[in-house]
Amino acid sequence: MEGDTLTLRNVLLDEKIVNVDICDAKIKQVAVSEEQSGTSVEQDGVSLFSFPSLLSVFPGLCNMHSHAPMTLFRGLGDDQPLDVWLNSYIWPAEQKLTDELVYKGTLQACHEMLASGTTAFNDMYFRLPAMAQAVRDSGIRAMLGFNIFGDGDKLECVNTLMCDCEGVRFSIAPHSIYTVSEKGLRRCADVCASLHLPMHIHMSETQKEVDNCLHEHGCRPWEYLDRLGILDLLGDNIIAAHCLHLSENEIKLIGDHRITCVHCPNSNLKLGSGYRFPMLELLDAGARVTLGTDGSASSNNLDMIEVMKTAALLQKGWRGDPTVVPAQKILSLATLGHSIAAGQPACLFLAEVKSLSDLIYASHGDSVAVTLVDGKITHSRTSSKATTP
Ligand SMILES: [Zn+2]
Secondary structure, eight states, X not given: OTTSEEEEEEEEETTEEEEEEEETTEEEEEXXXXXXXXXXXXXTTEEEEEOSSOEEEEEOEEEEEEOGGGGGGTTTTXXXXXXXXXXXXIHHHHTTOOHHHHHHHHHHHHHHHHHTTEEEEEEEESOHHHHHHHHHHHTOEEEEEEEEOBTOGGGGGHHHHHHHTTTSEEEEEEOBTTTBOHHHHHHHHHHHHHHTOOEEEEESOSHHHHHHHHHHHSSOHHHHHHHTTHHHHHGGGEEEEEOOSOOHHHHHHHHHTTOEEXXXXXXXHHTTOOSOOOHHHHHHHTOEEEEOOOOTTTSOSOOHHHHHHHHHHHHHXXXXXXXXXXXXXXXXXXXXXXXXXXXSBSOEEEESOSSHXXXXXXXXXXXXXXXXXXXXXXXXXXXXXXXXX
16 A cells, blocks of 8 residues: 555754654654765655755644635635624625535645645534545545534534544534524533534634623633533633633633643734734643644635744744744644654655754745655655755
8 A cells, every 4th residue: 555665765854864764654763864865755665756955854734723615715805804704705605615615625725734744634614524525535634623603503413424524533613602602512512522522612812702701791701611611521622723812810721621722823913813822821821732724714825834933923023032932842833742753653744944943934835845644645746946055
């Protein structure tokens, strides 16, 4: 089977030239190379691709918040506030979607992600069987979130839907506290608890969301989820996109429950939602911090290399401190701590850069030449760019 035994010959890893042997979807061995020639990818000793220069190897990037089919809406309603953008542009357009369109939009997203070094994504949308088909066809890893609005009546079909999404991981995705009722949120949490599924939700994205929650419920968004018992019920099985506007008490709640927060800096900046993501405070409190693009209608690409740069620069900028969130830290957030080492899953990419610093601060997704998911080649670009001096 293709991809069962591969060797990445002469690749740069932490400024050393190494060979990486891959077998049965895992990295089998990483050994220092004695050769000086360019990088090649070999299968059973036969060269599949070769490059005149040395490429660097990095663990695959995990896009922890996306709406993959929204590649179809790229450029729609640019430069509008979040509520206008959703109500006047995105939600009306989504009414016209079909399974075929969702399949095509998702496949486009999967190819764009693979081509820019992303090997897994965590999504939230609807028409999940069509999305699951695109995920399987592309070879990427994914967790698809079943988007829930209102009272959550759609949850009745969750078991059937999961059967139709074989081969992908599944989560329950109440859209947000302002589009799902209290009853709907409780029902989502109960289904997550009984089926051992993660909950994926947008939280604390705008100041308006916080103000409305204070007005309607007399408390802030995370205090509201806590009051409903959802934090104690699900704890670290909650993945929350954005988490921009948080009080000290909310950061403590998130940390105590070891919740996963997904920072989507490009989307937040473009929608004017804010930029002071409390990354260090959340990490100190015990939360898990990850990165995402959000949908291509708000980001407007799925380039996680660009996201790493924006996230790092924002922290340095608003804190007035260039030493915070160095390149290695931002890579670990974007890869969920994975590394290039024996025993790790062979989800990785080769990029035409000389170092991690070059990857994060000096390049974009188009520097990616080869991407592997579970030891299989899912993207390759054989024409090599000119080597940087
Ligand atoms: Zn989103």
